Amino acid sequence: MGIQKLLNDLKLWRLKRRGLKVGKNFKFYNTRIDYSHCFLIEIGDDVIISNSTILAHDATTKIALGKTKIGRVSIGDRVFVGYGSIILPNVSIGSDVIIAAGVL
Secondary structure, three states: OOHHHHHHHHHHHHHHHOOOEEOOOOEEEOOEEOOOOHHHEEEOOOOEEEOOEEOOEEHHHHHHHOOOEEOOEEEOOOEEEOOOOEEOOOEEEOOOEEEOOOOO
């Protein structure tokens, strides 16, 4: 077992302890999952997320409105999220979906 796999397993274990829900066969590579609000994120079976970000909170409204946007993120089964994608709060992705790579 490689060091990167061990680090990913540890990261996933910590996120799950904080409330992240993931299905069977979930794999992620160089992906940032909202640590402070991961209890609002649910990921289905057979999902692969590559070099992406999942946020259940968004502070861009803090200055203008004085509030931070917080919402659930739901990702269905058999989903692939491509490189550089950013999934924001209150987003629901169905099953059998490919999210194209983000523009960097």
